[in-house]
Amino acid sequence: MAYKFYNYDPSKAAAIPFAALFALATIIHIWQTIRHRTWYMTPFIIGGIFEAIGYLCRLISASQTPNWTMYPYIGQSLLILLGPALFAASIYMLLGRIIRTLNAGSISPIRPTWLTKIFVTGDVLSFLLQSGGGGMQAKAETADAARMGEKMILGGLFVQILFFGIFIVVSIIFHRRMLATPMHRLGTDVPWAKYLKILYAVSMLIMVRSLFRVAEYVQGKEGSLQSNEVYIYVLDAALMLICCVVLNVWHPAHVVSGKVPYAQARAQEQDMEMLGGERGRGF
Incomplete structure (x- = not known):
């Protein structure tokens, strides 16, 4: 039995604004990152590019209905699936920068x-499992091959949810300890509490989206979540677009605008090592 790309006719009217809005938000993030030299936001930018191109691919698929071709389908399937994992990478780095900037590692x-x-x-690890499963599912020519891809994607989503859940717990524990330890707040104008709340907000948006994706793949290709396009826009596209816009409006650069240039520089060096390997230590 041949694998069917969509169980509905993709909507041009939905794909156009989301492709445009993700592109706009990402362009603003690029400008903000260059301006503030917040290179730890690079994964977030790549995730935004993935989302914009992913919805552009959905637009191409919509224009091909009902004779869909493989490459736009693969593009939208993989890029929309993987974008949030890249958002998560920058969010993880943001908590580390807040802690180091406040000198509150203890x-x-x-x-x-x-x-x-x-x-x-x-x-x-989550990214690799999801990308491998997404590639397998997108190229599947049989239902069995598609189900194998879905299982890999589910594994990657479970890994993402596990680490995100632990991350949220770690953030909350750190927040409570900061409130109980006034000495770490003395002499700083860093709006750490405000940005921890923003971090919680975007983390929960990604968590809800990941839970939706788990439910979607548990149901399978014939389930209601994969058979009705509205769900991907309400429980994935809209939530991820809100993440992008929230960090446009409350950009993380403001977290590290305090009077600790050495800590900021050292934190940025460590973040860049995580992104691109060892690059030498100039501090």
Whole structure:
């Protein structure tokens, strides 16, 4: 039995605004990152590019209805699936930067030098499982091959949810300890509490989206979630677009605008090592 790409006719009217809005939000993020030199937001930018191109591919598929071709389908399937994993990588780095900027590593449940490494490693594992499963599913010519891809995607989503859940718990514990330890708040104008709340908000948006994706793949190709296009826009596209816009409006650069240039520079160096390997140590 041949694998059917869509169980509905993709909507041009929905794909156009989301492709445009993701592109606009991502362009703003690129400008903000260059302006503030917040290179730890690079994965977030790549995730935004994935989302914009993914919805552009859905638009192409919509224009091909009912004779869909493989490549636009593969593009939208993989890129929309993987974008949030890249968002998560920058969010993990943001918590590490907040802790280091406040010089509050002693009250963090996980040492700052390990925090980003642990969570980004989990994120990479999730990314690889989802991309492998998504590629297998997108190229599937039989229902059995598609189900195997779905199982890999589910594994990647479960890894993402596990690490994100632990990350949220770590953030909450750190927040409570900061409130109970006034000495770490003395002499700083860093709006750490505000940005921890923003971090919670975007984390929960990604968590809800991931839970939706788990339910979608558990149901399978013939389930209601994969048979009605409205769900992907309400429980994936809209939530991820809100993530992008929230961090446009409350950009993380403001978290590290305090009077700690060495801590900021050292934190940025460590973040870049996570993104691109060892690059030498100039501090």
